Amino acid sequence: MIKAIGIDVGSTTAKIVGVNESGEFVWSYIEPADPRVEDQVERFLEKVREMAGSIEGIPIVATGYGRNLVHQATKKVTEITCHARGVFKQLGHGGTLVDIGGQDSKVIVIGPHGEVVDFTMNDKCAAGTGRFLENTAGRLRVKLEEMGNVALSAPEEVKISSTCTVFAESEIISMIAHGVRVEPILKGLHRSLVKRIVAMIRSVGLVPPLMLSGGVVKNPAIRKMIEEETGEKVILPDHPQFMGAYGAALIGLKLGKG
Amino acid sequence: MVKIPKRHEVCRKFKEQGGKVAAVLPIHYPRALLRAFDILPVEVWGPPQVDVSYGGAHLQPYVCSIVHNALSFLKTGGLDETDLIIVPHTCDSLQGFGSILLDFVKPRQPVFPVYLPRGKRQEDVEFLVNEFKSLYRGLEKITGKSPKTDEILKRIEIEEKADAKLKELYEIRGEFSFESGKAKSRSSKGDALSTYDFYRVVRAREFLPVEEFIELADEVISEYSFVREGVPVILSGIVPEPMEVLNAIEEAGGFVVADDLACCGRRLYGGGKSSEPLKRMAERIIFGPPDVTRGNLIEERFEHLKYLAEVTGARGIIFYTVKFCEPELFDLPDLKNMLKSAGIPSVQVEIDIGDPLPHQTITRLTAFLEVLA
Numbered sequence: 001m002i003k004a005i006g007i008d009v010g011s012t013t014a015k016i017v018g019v020n021e022s023g024e025f026v027w028s029y030i031e032p033a034d035p036r037v038e039d040q041v042e043r044f045l046e047k048v049r050e051m052a053g054s055i056e057g058i059p060i061v062a063t064g065y066g067r068n069l070v071h072q073a074t075k076k077v078t079e080i081t082c083h084a085r086g087v088f089k090q091l092g093h094g095g096t097l098v099d100i101g102g103q104d105s106k107v108i109v110i111g112p113h114g115e116v117v118d119f120t121m122n123d124k125c126a127a128g129t130g131r132f133l134e135n136t137a138g139r140l141r142v143k144l145e146e147m148g149n150v151a152l153s154a155p156e157e158v159k160i161s162s163t164c165t166v167f168a169e170s171e172i173i174s175m176i177a178h179g180v181r182v183e184p185i186l187k188g189l190h191r192s193l194v195k196r197i198v199a200m201i202r203s204v205g206l207v208p209p210l211m212l213s214g215g216v217v218k219n220p221a222i223r224k225m226i227e228e229e230t231g232e233k234v235i236l237p238d239h240p241q242f243m244g245a246y247g248a249a250l251i252g253l254k255l256g257k258g
Numbered sequence: 259m260v261k262i263p264k265r266h267e268v269c270r271k272f273k274e275q276g277g278k279v280a281a282v283l284p285i286h287y288p289r290a291l292l293r294a295f296d297i298l299p300v301e302v303w304g305p306p307q308v309d310v311s312y313g314g315a316h317l318q319p320y321v322c323s324i325v326h327n328a329l330s331f332l333k334t335g336g337l338d339e340t341d342l343i344i345v346p347h348t349c350d351s352l353q354g355f356g357s358i359l360l361d362f363v364k365p366r367q368p369v370f371p372v373y374l375p376r377g378k379r380q381e382d383v384e385f386l387v388n389e390f391k392s393l394y395r396g397l398e399k400i401t402g403k404s405p406k407t408d409e410i411l412k413r414i415e416i417e418e419k420a421d422a423k424l425k426e427l428y429e430i431r432g433e434f435s436f437e438s439g440k441a442k443s444r445s446s447k448g449d450a451l452s453t454y455d456f457y458r459v460v461r462a463r464e465f466l467p468v469e470e471f472i473e474l475a476d477e478v479i480s481e482y483s484f485v486r487e488g489v490p491v492i493l494s495g496i497v498p499e500p501m502e503v504l505n506a507i508e509e510a511g512g513f514v515v516a517d518d519l520a521c522c523g524r525r526l527y528g529g530g531k532s533s534e535p536l537k538r539m540a541e542r543i544i545f546g547p548p549d550v551t552r553g554n555l556i557e558e559r560f561e562h563l564k565y566l567a568e569v570t571g572a573r574g575i576i577f578y579t580v581k582f583c584e585p586e587l588f589d590l591p592d593l594k595n596m597l598k599s600a601g602i603p604s605v606q607v608e609i610d611i612g613d614p615l616p617h618q619t620i621t622r623l624t625a626f627l628e629v630l631a
């Protein structure tokens with residue numbers, strides 16, 4: 001039985017999560033982000049109605065960059081707070097959470113009681129985000145889902161000097177023109193993204209354990225390289241892509257209980 | 259909304275009354291000296307809405323937007339109404355700006371650089387006094403006036419009164435005392451003054467004749483109510499542009515209780531002591547609140563911010579920095595660490611003053627306030 005709903009309107013995908021009385025993750029749904037946020041949210045809520053009947057009186061908390069367009073929301077909370085809430089509830093401990101989203105990435109230090117101690121976001125540029133890989137995947141004609149494994153299959157890697165997505169793309173074009181193979185280029189690209197992320201981790205200071213969330217964690221090369229670069233084992237929650245929406249639902253649950 | 263005349267209206271009126279107008283670049287300069295020559299200082303913090311490509315022809319891309327915009331503003335006629343330009347040596351970028359004006363752009367108006375010492379020794383005071391002497395001689399030349407000691411002292415007195423009034427405004431609004439004494443209490447009446455409006459008033463000090471500023475401050479104190487509501491934070495940095503950032507903080511549940519902004523709190527100079535006017539002005543600037551551009555140590559800034567947080571009850575600090583502002587950015591890593599060790603959380607956001615407020619910045623500020631709440 002759904003007792004609270006969390007909606008995460010991200011830049012690449014929109015997610016909705018329902019939780020039960022004890023805050024367990026009981027239902028979720030994801031779609032690519034629709035620029036008509038209001039319509040998409042209405043569709044999402046319709047899905048909940050179909051499944052659970054009325055949503056009357058169920059608290060809805062919105063998060064993500066489109067949170068302010070969720071007019072049905074009881075409350076709007078930033079991704080930072082929501083991710084911390086969701087991950088803490090699932091894993092049961094604090095540490096450093098790295099969330100790599102489609103268009104922004106964040107590093108959140110979570111305290112022993114689930115509180116946000118510090119955070120940083122890469123918010124102005126697509127480098128260090130999923131978009132960096134997405135853009136270059138297209139150029140290299142490799143499917144996004146396969147990128148990680150293709151990168152890991154390369155015994156060597158080339159160094160990508162540009163951290164900027166647009167410049168990286170031109171660097172790749174020139175490498176291809178010089179006959180460099182796709183696999184080492186891909187490996188270098190992953191390394192470049194991971195180095196950006198690791199710089200963010202260092203700027204807040206790594207408090208172990210290291211946890212990962214966001215759509216990009218499906219990519220095995222990112223996980224492996226973060227472990228290589230930080231020397232820390234990475235822990236994943238059960239539903240890494242839904243942590244923002246889950247945390248939002250948990251905040252909603254608390255609101256509902258007054 | 260508090261009624262404040264526009265900068266160009268103020269300039270026009272002042273000139274109609276026979277005075278001259280000086281365009282003054284940030285941050286510290288002798289206001290009273292200019293007024294003793296019947297010159298109105300009108301400060302140029304950017305400004306935000308200009309076509310920056312004009313300045314870009316002369317400046318490297320890594321020079322801050324305040325300097326880029328100021329040069330573009332000048333090149334597009336924004337400073338045509340002014341009679342002289344004063345460029346304090348605030349940072350390398352502004353010093354470079356002064357040199358570009360003198361050697362290459364050569365505007366119609368005379369340009370006066372003012373070199374600021376980086377320290378608080380007696381020699382630094384003497385250095386600044388000498389700078390003011392040379393500025394005095396320059397102003398003598400362009401105005402034909404030679405104000406006497408008592409005339410300058412009179413102007414200093416009014417400026418000091420205005421600065422004291424400004425402090426009072428902060429104290430009433432934030433319900434605290436800079437001197438750590440009892441907070442000033444005041445009955446609430448009239449409309450509540452928003453943070454945005456409060457800073458419009460504070461920033462009117464950048465261009466209003468001092469007498470009008472005092473009147474404005476008195477009017478605001480008597481006609482508005484001040485409500486301290488939300489999570490108290492200190493805003494640090496150079497300038498709150500775009501000013502919508504103040505609304506964003508308020509909407510996210512924050513209350514800017516005090517600031518360490520170059521255009522505002524870092525110029526809450528204390529009253530002077532010396533009866534020698536140039537020395538008095540120099541001392542006021544040199545012994546003002548800590549400012550990295552005057553060479554104050556990180557430790558002094560830390561102590562100042564810690565003290566401000568104590569007396570105001572601020573729970574955190576927002577560093578609102580201008581991109582490529584070297585002096586600010588050099589200090590920040592250590593300053594933030596020192597604050598963190600003292601249990602004062604902070605967040606840093608970076609802006610280009612001409613850009614609209616990005617939603618990512620709002621998210622970052624909101625998240626920070628959620629953490630503090």
Ligand code: SF4
Pocket residue numbers: 284322323324325348349350351352496551580582583584585586
């Ligand atoms: S913002 Fe920084 S770099 Fe730019 S003029 Fe001001 S002090 Fe200088």
